[in-house]
Amino acid sequence: MSASQKLASLRLPPLPTVGELIKLYNLRAEKQLSQNFLLDLKLTDKIVRQAGCLKDAHVCEVGPGPGGLTRSILNAGAADLLVVEKDSRFIPGLKLLSEAAPGRVRIVHGDILTYRMDRGFPRDISKKWHEDPPNLHIIGNLPFSVSTPLIIKWLENIANQSGPFAYGRTRLTLTFQKEVAERLTASTGSRQRSRLSIMAQYLCTIHSCFTIPGRAFVPKPEVDVGVVHFTPLVKAQIQQPFKLVEKVVRNVFQFRRKHCHKGIEKLFPEACRPEMTQEVMQRADVDPALRPTELTIPQIRALADAYAHLCTLEPDLQSYEFREELRLKHLSRQQGTPAATLADTASGVQSSPPHC
Numbered sequence: 001m002s003a004s005q006k007l008a009s010l011r012l013p014p015l016p017t018v019g020e021l022i023k024l025y026n027l028r029a030e031k032q033l034s035q036n037f038l039l040d041l042k043l044t045d046k047i048v049r050q051a052g053c054l055k056d057a058h059v060c061e062v063g064p065g066p067g068g069l070t071r072s073i074l075n076a077g078a079a080d081l082l083v084v085e086k087d088s089r090f091i092p093g094l095k096l097l098s099e100a101a102p103g104r105v106r107i108v109h110g111d112i113l114t115y116r117m118d119r120g121f122p123r124d125i126s127k128k129w130h131e132d133p134p135n136l137h138i139i140g141n142l143p144f145s146v147s148t149p150l151i152i153k154w155l156e157n158i159a160n161q162s163g164p165f166a167y168g169r170t171r172l173t174l175t176f177q178k179e180v181a182e183r184l185t186a187s188t189g190s191r192q193r194s195r196l197s198i199m200a201q202y203l204c205t206i207h208s209c210f211t212i213p214g215r216a217f218v219p220k221p222e223v224d225v226g227v228v229h230f231t232p233l234v235k236a237q238i239q240q241p242f243k244l245v246e247k248v249v250r251n252v253f254q255f256r257r258k259h260c261h262k263g264i265e266k267l268f269p270e271a272c273r274p275e276m277t278q279e280v281m282q283r284a285d286v287d288p289a290l291r292p293t294e295l296t297i298p299q300i301r302a303l304a305d306a307y308a309h310l311c312t313l314e315p316d317l318q319s320y321e322f323r324e325e326l327r328l329k330h331l332s333r334q335q336g337t338p339a340a341t342l343a344d345t346a347s348g349v350q351s352s353p354p355h356c
């Protein structure tokens with residue numbers, strides 16, 4: 001059998017349309033679960049094409065809902081499709097799809113934020129990190145309510161080669177609110193450059209594929225939607241632990257319109273703020289007057305390396321959190337209790353300044 005004949009044999013037999021399924025099971029969109037459905041199969045085919053060749057692939061689809069994207073993934077030749085859906089109302093429709101593609105669809109009724117994807121696929125599909133990506137893809141028209149926490153969780157998984165990335169450099173093709181998609185792909189100096197841009201780009205090659213107008217969804221969301229493709233890098237551009245990078249980037253971007261040293265200052269307790277900030281800026285050789293949005297990833301790497309160096313000299317620095325200190329000060333003002341006493345009772349929180 002030729003490749004195209006094989007692909008044709010994998011196409012789904014005639015089924016009720018997605019619109020008919022929605023009517024059949026009375027599937028009114030739940031606002032709470034960010035349900036905006038794609039019924040146009042040309043559009044779902046276009047999303048799936050961004051993932052690359054899916055012939056014989058293993059795929060995890062996030063939030064299949066009434067199954068539009070699911071059909072496109074199956075028609076593209078996926079051999080093993082695991083769908084994770086939180087809303088039980090969609091399960092009967094997904095079972096119908098599974099019967100139409102015998103042995104190719106596995107349905108998980110669960111929450112993608114807690115689902116253990118490292119156990120979802122056979123180990124023998126794994127590739128070493130430096131090799132080509134495994135034949136495993138994550139695809140989803142993500143619920144807006146979970147898209148940002150989910151991508152942050154997966155970025156941390158990429159850094160640790162865990163979760164879906166225990167199989168190697170698993171590729172992701174996902175939809176986001178257009179504004180979030182723009183932040184993910186924003187380059188140095190652009191208005192959308194943000195914490196998310198750095199966290200995603202130091203770990204992945206990111207490609208902004210195309211925009212879907214809000215009117216293409218049912219019901220129509222307030223915003224347009226961007227499709228984004230991620231391939232984890234063989235070598236992350238910053239070698240420090242994810243949590244440390246996240247802390248430096250979060251602090252730098254908390255004052256996005258100010259000079260970047262303002263955010264760096266807040267990595268340190270008041271008592272040693274000026275000296276430590278100067279030490280980091282000099283060691284990293286970064287101009288303190290640059291705005292956070294103007295920093296390149298190599299400059300962020302230099303800042304993270306310089307901060308990590310200070311943490312090895314003064315390990316207590318790692319647990320210092322400016323925001324937590326502010327919160328405790330605020331609480332102590334309200335309760336008339338010294339901030340240090342509150343810090344002692346708050347587990348794992350360091351409010352009294354480390355030695356500087």
Ligand SMILES: C[S@@+](CC[C@H](N)C(=O)[O-])C[C@H]1O[C@@H](n2cnc3c(N)ncnc32)[C@H](O)[C@@H]1O
Nearest residue numbers: 036037038063064065085086087111112141143
């Ligand atoms: C934007 S809709 C997309 C539905 C379908 N994929 C489509 O393109 O028409 C998001 C889907 O994700 C599901 N969902 C929401 N939160 C979820 C979660 N935490 N885990 C798994 N599925 C979730 C919703 O029930 C819904 O089916």
